[in-house]
Amino acid sequence: MVAGPESSAKVHLAKDIPPATVARLTAYLRVLGVLVDEGTLIVSSEELAAATGVGSAKLRKDLSFLGPNGVRGVGYDVARLRARIEIALGLDQGHRVVLVGIGNLGRALAGYGGFGRRGFTIVGLFDNEVDLVGTAVGPLLVRDVADLVPACAELDPTIAVIAVPDDAAQAICDRLVEAGLRCILSFSPVALRVPAYVEIRRVDLAVEMQMLSFSQARNAEVATRAGEDSPSLRSTGLMGRGPELHAATTNKGSVVRQ
Numbered sequence: 001m002v003a004g005p006e007s008s009a010k011v012h013l014a015k016d017i018p019p020a021t022v023a024r025l026t027a028y029l030r031v032l033g034v035l036v037d038e039g040t041l042i043v044s045s046e047e048l049a050a051a052t053g054v055g056s057a058k059l060r061k062d063l064s065f066l067g068p069n070g071v072r073g074v075g076y077d078v079a080r081l082r083a084r085i086e087i088a089l090g091l092d093q094g095h096r097v098v099l100v101g102i103g104n105l106g107r108a109l110a111g112y113g114g115f116g117r118r119g120f121t122i123v124g125l126f127d128n129e130v131d132l133v134g135t136a137v138g139p140l141l142v143r144d145v146a147d148l149v150p151a152c153a154e155l156d157p158t159i160a161v162i163a164v165p166d167d168a169a170q171a172i173c174d175r176l177v178e179a180g181l182r183c184i185l186s187f188s189p190v191a192l193r194v195p196a197y198v199e200i201r202r203v204d205l206a207v208e209m210q211m212l213s214f215s216q217a218r219n220a221e222v223a224t225r226a227g228e229d230s231p232s233l234r235s236t237g238l239m240g241r242g243p244e245l246h247a248a249t250t251n252k253g254s255v256v257r258q
């Protein structure tokens with residue numbers, strides 16, 4: 001069992017936490033959620049690090065941004081650490097999410113139960129297809145996108161998700177900004193123009209698969225070169241194990257920040 005950053009650490013403002021640390025905090029949060037569900041009270045930095053695929057020194061450094069939160073020789077209080085990370089990530093109040101475009105992707109997102117458990121409540125679904133408007137998707141009725149601005153005034157969302165075809169994405173984005181949204185997540189590969197005060201992120205699974213493809217190609221190349229440089233690798237059986245040997249460097253996952 002290990003201690004956290006304890007006594008001398010000071011609490012950093014959320015804006016001072018590096019983006020890479022923020023990304024890892026979300027991973028710690030996911031594991032801590034599982035531990036809470038399992039009834040685990042205390043977790044060591046090694047256990048948490050192993051469960052998230054991060055080195056324990058890096059984990060302790062990341063958690064030091066949250067201020068003192070571990071007990072040397074005991075570990076981290078699971079519920080307390082989860083609450084701390086939620087506060088740092090601005091999740092403690094929860095988020096209200098509207099989703100525009102209830103097609104293949106939008107319907108799948110609307111039907112996914114996991115967002116609510118992680119503090120994201122879908123409060124509004126919008127589409128422009130007349131046959132779809134007024135139909136139920138889960139507990140919500142699909143609304144007419146023509147009512148987006150007044151409906152947002154009523155629903156008070158903090159995050160909007162765009163899942164419309166690419167040629168409609170900019171117009172929908174503009175309307176969301178007009179409706180007062182400051183955080184937008186877009187599944188369209190189109191680079192959307194927003195005012196500087198609006199935070200926009202794009203998710204592109206094709207980019208993720210391209211990254212995987214690149215990693216595979218690179219690891220194959222590294223393995224081939226290693227075999228050429230060191231014939232002894234062939235006899236040790238290490239040759240051809242590129243992907244495993246390099247797994248740690250490819251475990252990054254990404255969302256495109258515009």
Ligand SMILES: NC(=O)c1ccc[n+]([C@@H]2O[C@H](COP(=O)([O-])OP(=O)(O)OC[C@H]3O[C@@H](n4cnc5c(N)ncnc54)[C@H](O)[C@@H]3O)[C@@H](O)[C@H]2O)c1
Nearest residue numbers: 101102103104105127128129163164165166168203204205
């Ligand atoms: N980023 C990713 O990894 C990823 C993966 C799949 C799809 N996508 C993108 O998500 C988007 C949707 O894909 P899909 O397969 O769900 O498409 P889809 O055609 O099944 O659904 C699109 C929905 O948007 C609605 N729509 C169209 N114009 C609209 C408008 N102006 N206002 C409101 N609603 C409107 C349609 O009626 C339809 O219900 C596309 O841009 C696609 O490129 C991204």
